[in-house]
Amino acid sequence: MTxxxxxxxxxxxxxxxxxDLTLRGYxxxxxxxxxxxxxxxxxxxxxxxSGARYVLNDPPAARECAEDNALMRKLMPDILExxxxxxxxxNEEDLSYKEAFLEACAQAGVPAEEIPxxxxxxxxxxxxxxxxxxxxxxxxxxxxFHFTLAFLATAKHHGAAVHTYTEVVDLVWNGRSVSxxxxxxxxDGREYAIGADxxxxxxxxxxxxxxxxxHVHIAVLPVAGTMVAVGRRWVRRVINRLCPPCDGGIIVxxxxxxxxxxxxxxxxxxxxxxxxxxxxxxxxxxxxxxxPGFRSAPLRGISAAARPLLxxxxxxxxxxPGARGVxxxxxxxxxxxxxAPGLFSIIGGKTTTSRLMAEVMGxxxxxxxGITNPCRTREVPLLPYHAFYV
Amino acid sequence: xRTLNLCILRGGPGRPAAYQTYRITVDExxxxxxxxQKVWATQDPTLLFRHACHHxxxxxxxxxxxGRERLMCLTPIAEFPDGATVTLEPLRNFPWVGDLxxxxxxxxxxxxxxxxxxxxxxxxxAGGEEGTRxxxxxxxxxxxxxxxxxxxxxxxxxxxxxxxxxxxLEEPRGRDIRSLCLLAGDAHGAWRCHSVMExxxxxxxxxxxxxxxxxxxRYLILRGRRQPAEAQRR
Amino acid sequence: xxxxxxYRPVSEHVARTPWWRRAAAWAxxxxxxxxxxxxxxxxxxxxxxxxxxxxxxxxxxxxARGPQAWDAFIALARSPLFVAFDGVLIFGMLYHGLNxxxxxxxxxxxxxxxxxxxxxxxxxxxxxxxAVAVRMILMMG
Numbered sequence: 001m002t003x004x005x006x007x008x009x010x011x012x013x014x015x016x017x018x019x020d021l022t023l024r025g026y027x028x029x030x031x032x033x034x035x036x037x038x039x040x041x042x043x044x045x046x047x048x049x050s051g052a053r054y055v056l057n058d059p060p061a062a063r064e065c066a067e068d069n070a071l072m073r074k075l076m077p078d079i080l081e082x083x084x085x086x087x088x089x090x091n092e093e094d095l096s097y098k099e100a101f102l103e104a105c106a107q108a109g110v111p112a113e114e115i116p117x118x119x120x121x122x123x124x125x126x127x128x129x130x131x132x133x134x135x136x137x138x139x140x141x142x143x144x145f146h147f148t149l150a151f152l153a154t155a156k157h158h159g160a161a162v163h164t165y166t167e168v169v170d171l172v173w174n175g176r177s178v179s180x181x182x183x184x185x186x187x188d189g190r191e192y193a194i195g196a197d198x199x200x201x202x203x204x205x206x207x208x209x210x211x212x213x214x215h216v217h218i219a220v221l222p223v224a225g226t227m228v229a230v231g232r233r234w235v236r237r238v239i240n241r242l243c244p245p246c247d248g249g250i251i252v253x254x255x256x257x258x259x260x261x262x263x264x265x266x267x268x269x270x271x272x273x274x275x276x277x278x279x280x281x282x283x284x285x286x287x288x289x290x291x292p293g294f295r296s297a298p299l300r301g302i303s304a305a306a307r308p309l310l311x312x313x314x315x316x317x318x319x320x321p322g323a324r325g326v327x328x329x330x331x332x333x334x335x336x337x338x339x340a341p342g343l344f345s346i347i348g349g350k351t352t353t354s355r356l357m358a359e360v361m362g363x364x365x366x367x368x369x370g371i372t373n374p375c376r377t378r379e380v381p382l383l384p385y386h387a388f389y390v
Numbered sequence: 391x392r393t394l395n396l397c398i399l400r401g402g403p404g405r406p407a408a409y410q411t412y413r414i415t416v417d418e419x420x421x422x423x424x425x426x427q428k429v430w431a432t433q434d435p436t437l438l439f440r441h442a443c444h445h446x447x448x449x450x451x452x453x454x455x456x457g458r459e460r461l462m463c464l465t466p467i468a469e470f471p472d473g474a475t476v477t478l479e480p481l482r483n484f485p486w487v488g489d490l491x492x493x494x495x496x497x498x499x500x501x502x503x504x505x506x507x508x509x510x511x512x513x514x515x516a517g518g519e520e521g522t523r524x525x526x527x528x529x530x531x532x533x534x535x536x537x538x539x540x541x542x543x544x545x546x547x548x549x550x551x552x553x554x555x556x557x558x559l560e561e562p563r564g565r566d567i568r569s570l571c572l573l574a575g576d577a578h579g580a581w582r583c584h585s586v587m588e589x590x591x592x593x594x595x596x597x598x599x600x601x602x603x604x605x606x607x608r609y610l611i612l613r614g615r616r617q618p619a620e621a622q623r624r
Numbered sequence: 625x626x627x628x629x630x631y632r633p634v635s636e637h638v639a640r641t642p643w644w645r646r647a648a649a650w651a652x653x654x655x656x657x658x659x660x661x662x663x664x665x666x667x668x669x670x671x672x673x674x675x676x677x678x679x680x681x682x683x684x685x686x687x688a689r690g691p692q693a694w695d696a697f698i699a700l701a702r703s704p705l706f707v708a709f710d711g712v713l714i715f716g717m718l719y720h721g722l723n724x725x726x727x728x729x730x731x732x733x734x735x736x737x738x739x740x741x742x743x744x745x746x747x748x749x750x751x752x753x754x755a756v757a758v759r760m761i762l763m764m765g
Contacts, residue, residue: 035440035450035491042442042450078508083521143524145448146508165438165491186438187402187488229445236512236521254447255524256596272431277419301421301445301463386506389498457655485635496634503630534634538663542646544633578629585730587659587739604733 002027003369006181006196008168008210011041012144012351013330014202015151016358016377022158023380024362024373029194030152030160031183033167036388037148039270040204041351043305045227045261046147047238047252048072048080048140049352052087052112055104056097056244061329061350062108068353069138075355076382079150083253085139085238086120087112089132090289094242098133101242105137112137126234126291139238141252144351146385151354153388154380162388171199171213171343178214178335178342198365201345205270205306214340218333220347222270222306227261228283232297234258239290248286257300260287270306279304310348330357332364344368392418392467394425395475398437402488410434411475416467422476423451423462426490438489446594449530453490454479459532459592481535483544497531500551504558504573505565526596527554533589533599545578549589549599552580556602559609571613580606658740665747666723669716676713707761715754722746 003026007014010032018028032038051065073082089095098114105112113136120134121127152162165186172180172193180195201210201218211218233256241249252259260283267273280302287294310331330349335341344365349357359375366372393415401407412429423441430437442448444463451462456477470476484492506529512521533549534540540548547555555574558565574580580603589599633639638646650664686693700706726742729735735742 035442037442037448038440038450042448043444046443046447081509081522081524083512083523141524143443143447145442145450165487186436188404189436227445229447233512233523236523253523254445255526255528257445257447259445259447269431272424272428274417274424274428275420277417280419301443302419303444303463384502384505384508386498386502389495390502454655459655483634483638496632499631538650538660540634541638541649542643544635544638545629546634547631548634573630576629583731584663585659585727585739586663587730587736588656590736590739591657591659598736600730600736600739601733604731604736608732 003197003371004029004195005198005200005365006031006194007200007202008181009202009204009206010036010148010152010162010164011039011202011204012037012148012151012354013041013204013346013349013357014200015148015155016354017200017202017346017361018155018160018162019151019158019382020355020358020362020375020377021365022155022160023376024366024371026198026365026371028155028160029196030155030162031166031168031181031194032162032164033186035164036152036162037145040305040307041144041148043227043303044144044307044351045250045252045259046142046144046254047250047352048142049350050085050112050137050139051108051110052085052101052105052135052137052139053240053245053250055108055110056101058329059104059108061353062104062110064329064353064356065350066108066110066138068356069140071355071378072352073140074381075377076147076150078384079142079147079382081141081253083139083141083237085137085240086124086127087135087137087240087242088120088127088290089134089242090128090130091132095132097243098135102135105135110137124235124237124239126293127239128290128292133242135242137240139240141238141254142351143254147351149385149388150382153383153385156388157383168203168210168213171210176339176341178340197342198369199343200361200365201343204308204347207308207345207347211335211345214335214338214343216335216338216340216343216345218345218347219310221309222267223264223309224267224270224273224304224306225262225264226275226279226283226302226304227259228280228287228302229254229257229259229300230284230287230294230297231257231300234287234291234294234297241290248283248289251287251290258287258291258294258297260284260290260294267306273304273306275302275304308347330360332357332361334364334368336368391415392470392472394467394470395473396422396425396429397475397477398426398429398490399477399479400437400489402438402486402491405488409477418466418468420467421463422455422465422467422478425467426462426478438487438491440491447528449528449595452481452530452532452535454481454535459536461530461532461594464594481531483535483537483540484531492531494529494531497529497534497548497550500547501529501554504551504555504570506551506554507558507561507563510557510561525554525557527557528595530594532592532594533597536588536592538586538588539582539584543578543582546582547573547576547579549583549603550597552583552606553597553599553602556605556609559606571610574606575610580610658743662723662726662739662743662746665719666727669720672713672716673720676716707758710761711754711758714757715750718750718753719746722750
């Protein structure tokens with residue numbers, strides 16, 4: 001008998017889980033209160049991480065990135081702009097990290113190659129000529145909406161149903177276990193229940209709200225990041241600052257624009273994030289450090305969305321107000337141990353590794369259901385994103 | 391801070407259509423999209439709108455701002471004086487889902503029919519090894535809404551799909567040129583355009599569909615002259 | 625017979641709307657710019673010129689009814705109202721012709737970034753030439 005799984009949230013995580021579970025033979029329904037990828041996923045940098053960004057502070061995450069970066073290149077070539085990336089040292093302090101950085105890249109299996117500064121400036125003529133070192137890595141660029149859509153398109157063609165503008169208002173219980181969701185169709189206000197054998201909470205920064213419906217405490221810390229786009233393609237590849245994760249450390253070229261980001265500050269309500277003007281200013285200044293004249297290009301939008309970072313206790317937040325120290329990894333929970341059998345949560349992570357996150361979630365679900373179908377997302381290529389609509 | 395009256399067309403299939411005005415105060419360095427999101431988050435959770443990237447890359451937040459097709463994320467608050475009324479309506483010519491949301495499926499079907507590519511070679515920065523970059527077209531549908539021909543001939547391929555065909559014919563990368571020419575040369579293809587030019591004016595992303603359609607016409611004429619010779623050789 | 629297309633109409637709603645209502649939507653100038661205005665004027669002057677062609681033939685047919693009928697018409701044609709009609713007609717012909725040149729250029733992909741200037745050029749030139757023509761008519765009259 002086919003088990004029915006309802007996935008709450010159509011960000012990159014929910015979409016990848018839908019793809020993974022349909023390939024394992026589950027019947028999948030995705031419910032999303034807005035448009036696909038309309039919040040956290042939609043407003044991420046669109047950077048297919050080489051992993052190098054995390055080698056210094058989170059080597060396991062770096063390794064995961066490197067592995068899935070290589071995989072996604074094969075699985076969704078028409079979604080990715082495989083233009084590579086550079087890590088550049090802008091000052092002596094950055095330069096002091098170089099040896100450790102190269103060492104850590106080698107250990108984490110992240111391909112990285114130091115290149116002469118002259119070569120870096122030939123590749124990127126607009127780059128600040130005063131850079132002190134340059135390391136070539138295998139970054140890529142994608143549009144997060146289309147990235148997510150590709151997963152959902154493939155899931156749909158394997159039988160998944162995707163309901164957008166459908167908000168979960170409550171969970172449905174069968175005795176003491178979760179057996180579905182009660183949803184409201186935001187287009188007409190109609191409320192109805194969707195029965196399910198399992199419910200996966202992939203609601204990102206809102207995962208806590210879904211957890212609360214089952215009286216499960218999920219400690220998600222919504223941490224916002226600001227990004228600023230300018231209307232000129234200053235660089236052809238991703239430019240990272242050679243330092244541990246810092247504000248304004250990355251410039252991503254998107255079409256004829258350049259997007260600089262990001263910042264990191266905890267927010268109360270992820271529904272609406274008012275971007276402080278000084279953050280826009282700080283991002284433009286950061287862009288100026290990489291590329292003299294960066295801010296002379298016209299402004300092409302400013303954005304911020306909350307990342308769902310998982311923290312074990314609230315002390316972590318006060319100890320590190322910017323929350324840069326909180327893990328970029330992800331966690332999968334089977335809430336049977338919290339008194340809500342049938343409910344699962346997947347929280348945290350990065351869009352780059354959403355396939356891997358879904359694989360782990362699928363394994364957790366298989367373990368709970370006793371189904372042994374293995375993960376197939378490493379082999380099955382994704383359909384073009386247009387297929388979502390056809 | 392600036393206070394605006396957002397006059398939004400609400401409703402949808404099976405719901406009556408009516409304008410509803412929200413008074414909202416937002417920072418003036420933000421955009422209309424932020425104002426709409428603030429309305430949704432603080433005043434009316436039933437409001438439907440589409441958005442994702444907030445920097446003109448996903449192509450989701452296209453609406454008509456005071457009658458004109460624009461991306462809400464590229465419409466600065468600072469453009470409007472304090473206390474101004476800004477009218478927001480969904481895009482025309484697409485099926486209406488509700489409030490500011492339309493169903494972009496017809497556009498996506500067209501793009502799928504011509505097997506639109508997603509990345510292209512980088513010719514914007516000079517020298518060095520070859521990079522790739524995304525197509526200019528973000529498939530936001532603004533041109534489809536602004537085009538009177540799309541509004542009167544619903545089988546018209548439309549400005550952005552035609553511009554995409556031009557891109558593919560320029561750089562086919564193994565695609566079937568003949569079927570692309572059939573689509574472009576169809577009565578609902580490049581010849582249907584009336585040069586109203588609104589597609590060029592509303593495009594937020596450097597695509598010039600009118601120029602592309604002209605290119606296609608020249609291409610089709612020249613190809614028509616070449617083809618008899620090709621046929622004879624066979 | 626129409627070839628079947630690999631995509632559906634933009635909107636079933638549009639496809640079901642009668643043609644005259646779809647055409648009427650062209651007159652909705654809210655939020656539109658020069659290109660649309662040029663398009664609407666092109667349609668209006670085109671329809672006007674077709675109408676004039678038949679009017680012209682009707683007027684010429686009065687010749688068949690003898691010199692009196694023709695003189696009566698000429699007297700009417702000298703009235704200020706009729707000269708105003710002449711002005712509108714001349715503007716229509718000039719605009720339709722000049723904008724026609726603009727559309728030929730744009731239709732072949734030339735000058736799309738300068739289309740608004742081309743429109744204003746055609747428009748203003750039509751008005752100036754109309755004024756000159758009307759002056760000539762008045763001086764002859």
